[in-house]
Amino acid sequence: MNGAQHILDAFHRHSIDTVFGYPGGCIMPLYDALVDDVVVEHVLCRHEQGCALAADGYARASGKTGVCIATSGPGATNLITGVANAHRDSIPMLVITGQVPSGLIGTDAFQETDVLGMTLGIVKHSYLVTDADEIPDVMEEAIQLANSGRPGPVWIDVPKDVLLQQVTASADQTTRPSAAHCPDLTQAIQMLRDARRPLLYSGGGVSLAHCEQPFRRFATTSAMPAVVTLKGIGNAGKHNPDNLGMLGMHGSLAANRAVDECDLLLVVGARLDDRATGKLDEFAPNARMIHIDADSAELNKLRPADVCLRGPLDQILEGLTRAIESHPLAIDDWRKQCRQWRTTGGFSAADNEEPLSAITGPAFTRQLSRIAPDDAVIACDVGQHQMWVAQHYEFDHPRHHLTSGGLGTMGFGLPAAIGAQFANRNSTVINVTGDGSFMMNAQELATIRRYRLPLKIIVLDNQCLGMVRQQQELFYDNRESQIDLDDNPDFVAMARAFDIPALHIERTDQIRRGIETILAFDGPMLLHVAIAREENVWPIVKPGSGNREMIDESQQTTRKTREQVA
Amino acid sequence: MNAQSKQTQPSYNLNCRMAFEPAALERLCQVVRIRGFRIANMAVDSVGEHLDINLILEGSRPIAMLQSQLEKLHTVVEVALAEAPLVRSRVG
Numbered sequence: 001m002n003g004a005q006h007i008l009d010a011f012h013r014h015s016i017d018t019v020f021g022y023p024g025g026c027i028m029p030l031y032d033a034l035v036d037d038v039v040v041e042h043v044l045c046r047h048e049q050g051c052a053l054a055a056d057g058y059a060r061a062s063g064k065t066g067v068c069i070a071t072s073g074p075g076a077t078n079l080i081t082g083v084a085n086a087h088r089d090s091i092p093m094l095v096i097t098g099q100v101p102s103g104l105i106g107t108d109a110f111q112e113t114d115v116l117g118m119t120l121g122i123v124k125h126s127y128l129v130t131d132a133d134e135i136p137d138v139m140e141e142a143i144q145l146a147n148s149g150r151p152g153p154v155w156i157d158v159p160k161d162v163l164l165q166q167v168t169a170s171a172d173q174t175t176r177p178s179a180a181h182c183p184d185l186t187q188a189i190q191m192l193r194d195a196r197r198p199l200l201y202s203g204g205g206v207s208l209a210h211c212e213q214p215f216r217r218f219a220t221t222s223a224m225p226a227v228v229t230l231k232g233i234g235n236a237g238k239h240n241p242d243n244l245g246m247l248g249m250h251g252s253l254a255a256n257r258a259v260d261e262c263d264l265l266l267v268v269g270a271r272l273d274d275r276a277t278g279k280l281d282e283f284a285p286n287a288r289m290i291h292i293d294a295d296s297a298e299l300n301k302l303r304p305a306d307v308c309l310r311g312p313l314d315q316i317l318e319g320l321t322r323a324i325e326s327h328p329l330a331i332d333d334w335r336k337q338c339r340q341w342r343t344t345g346g347f348s349a350a351d352n353e354e355p356l357s358a359i360t361g362p363a364f365t366r367q368l369s370r371i372a373p374d375d376a377v378i379a380c381d382v383g384q385h386q387m388w389v390a391q392h393y394e395f396d397h398p399r400h401h402l403t404s405g406g407l408g409t410m411g412f413g414l415p416a417a418i419g420a421q422f423a424n425r426n427s428t429v430i431n432v433t434g435d436g437s438f439m440m441n442a443q444e445l446a447t448i449r450r451y452r453l454p455l456k457i458i459v460l461d462n463q464c465l466g467m468v469r470q471q472q473e474l475f476y477d478n479r480e481s482q483i484d485l486d487d488n489p490d491f492v493a494m495a496r497a498f499d500i501p502a503l504h505i506e507r508t509d510q511i512r513r514g515i516e517t518i519l520a521f522d523g524p525m526l527l528h529v530a531i532a533r534e535e536n537v538w539p540i541v542k543p544g545s546g547n548r549e550m551i552d553e554s555q556q557t558t559r560k561t562r563e564q565v566a
Numbered sequence: 567m568n569a570q571s572k573q574t575q576p577s578y579n580l581n582c583r584m585a586f587e588p589a590a591l592e593r594l595c596q597v598v599r600i601r602g603f604r605i606a607n608m609a610v611d612s613v614g615e616h617l618d619i620n621l622i623l624e625g626s627r628p629i630a631m632l633q634s635q636l637e638k639l640h641t642v643v644e645v646a647l648a649e650a651p652l653v654r655s656r657v658g
């Protein structure tokens with residue numbers, strides 16, 4: 001077997017049966033080996049960025065390793081945004097690129113780029129394979145690394161001649177037993193018992209560690225009021241009355257208030273990102289903190305914790321659950337208070353009752369949440385629509401909400417939805433996108449057609465880059481700059497050009513029919529939803545301010561009215 | 567020279583052992599830079615399959631944060647702070 005065949009062999013050993021890629025000169029030996037492979041399904045996207053983001057979406061939805069493949073030079077550089085996206089959100093990914101033949105490296109050969117050098121900051125680890133005999137071990141190590149501890153992308157760059165070389169070595173498959181053990185929980189348990197106003201703060205680390213169930217058991221048993229980060233949405237459960245929803249810049253008043261007033265934060269799998277904490281000095285000013293994370297570099301990074309716990313998350317959560325089962329927390333008054341905030345300070349966008357009125361993003365999203373099946377996967381893009389989904393769609397599982405958190409990559413949604421649909425061909429997958437983001441990877445409509453994927457696309461079209469327009473309005477004196485998209489193509493006609501039927505709606509009374517129609521259709525379908533250009537996401541915290549300084553719509557209106565009067 | 571670089575910055579002496587691989591030093595330097603430190607001096611020795619690297623670093627952020635980021639690199643075997651921080655003046 002040659003080097004290329006050994007790469008496929010590693011896929012077989014690790015049950016990797018779906019990969020996303022795009023061929024070219026230096027990676028041709030791997031594509032040649034694929035011709036004879038009956039196990040691995042290769043999905044041809046229409047741009048390498050689409051491949052990387054589809055692999056990312058596949059990994060998020062399935063919990064398995066996402067794999068993307070490209071050629072050297074432009075193939076590799078096109079992958080970069082997708083790999084950076086996976087890196088920022090700790091998604092397990094394997095990236096395989098062809099490189100110019102060994103003897104040509106460093107000669108400015110055709111389609112040569114220094115992939116290893118260029119990608120150092122966006123990978124968990126990377127390899128330039130110089131000898132085909134390294135391939136079996138490199139593949140083993142790379143797959144293990146991508147998935148272990150804090151997951152992340154691992155990039156393997158292989159010169160063309162190395163792909164063609166015969167391999168004599170075989171993979172060292174000795175599995176190293178994990179040395180991880182549960183840390184001592186005594187102090188954390190005591191802090192939980194002592195707290196009068198404890199708050200459970202969870203992020204993407206819960207599902208990355210495959211700990212959705214132990215987390216849910218802990219949340220239910222402790223009955224602690226809970227807030228989630230953008231990537232933790234779904235952790236606490238749709239029916240949990242103590243779930244206050246997302247905190248932070250576009251978080252709920254209830255969640256931010258609870259953080260402000262709590263006396264103990266139990267942070268699980270979250271890294272205290274600035275979009276979540278707001279101004280750090282003003283974040284949870286009265287709280288002690290227990291921080292649980294797989295990555296020791298995250299502990300004490302931004303805010304010192306009173307207790308840091310690192311170890312197998314399932315064991316930690318189970319240990320805490322057992323302790324609380326035997327001695328329930330005495331936090332009834334605090335729970336009552338938080339539930340009241342939940343009622344008065346949840347995301348309160350009105351369901352628009354006026355049938356002929358224009359559609360609003362929040363009203364649409366709430367209807368979608370009610371109508372879509374419970375296990376639907378929603379892949380968002382980036383912008384206002386992403387925040388409306390985070391605020392108003394009720395998720396019951398974190399893997400049902402695919403969103404680009406750390407990097408905020410416009411163009412993520414459509415390829416990520418494609419990946420998610422490959423992860424489960426029978427699930428309902430919906431890409432909720434904006435007119436700006438949709439155009440960033442619209443070429444992937446061709447991938448949907450090619451593989452007859454039944455996924456649904458909802459374009460919330462406000463004819464502009466809404467999130468940027470909103471910040472220009474609020475923080476730049478309404479000086480609009482380069483945000484107009486009123487020359488968008490006809491999205492309905494565009495979808496049809498890819499054999500994807502499409503529907504346009506613009507009035508509130510059309511929302512239900514629109515959603516029901518696309519969901520009932522046996523195949524891909526696009527729903528084009530016209531919404532007002534001026535609509536904003538509320539509430540909002542000005543970047544750099546404390547979360548206490550939330551501006552909501554009524555305050556904004558009052559301010560405007562006051563200015564008009566003056 | 568900008569205003570900030572004229573100020574005195576704590577300086578640290580860090581020893582690092584890492585596996586000898588194609589991008590070893592770049593990997594190390596990239597993390598040092600992005601985490602807010604400046605390399606004032608660097609000495610490298612190759613010892614069998616390893617590189618022993620001594621770094622004199624300057625930066626105003628906590629050195630422990632850099633240490634934990636370097637320890638995360640897959641090819642880094644060990645990172646140790648050699649002596650207590652000195653304050654070096656960079657003026658003049």
Ligand SMILES: Cc1ncc(C[n+]2csc(CCOP(=O)(O)OP(=O)(O)O)c2C)c(N)n1
Nearest residue numbers: 383384385408410434435436437465466467
């Ligand atoms: C690749 C990329 N470029 C630029 C940005 C900056 N950005 C963030 S939101 C946004 C506007 C998104 O517009 P659209 O997709 O139409 O969504 P809307 O906010 O209107 O809902 C922009 C330009 C980004 N996040 N990603």
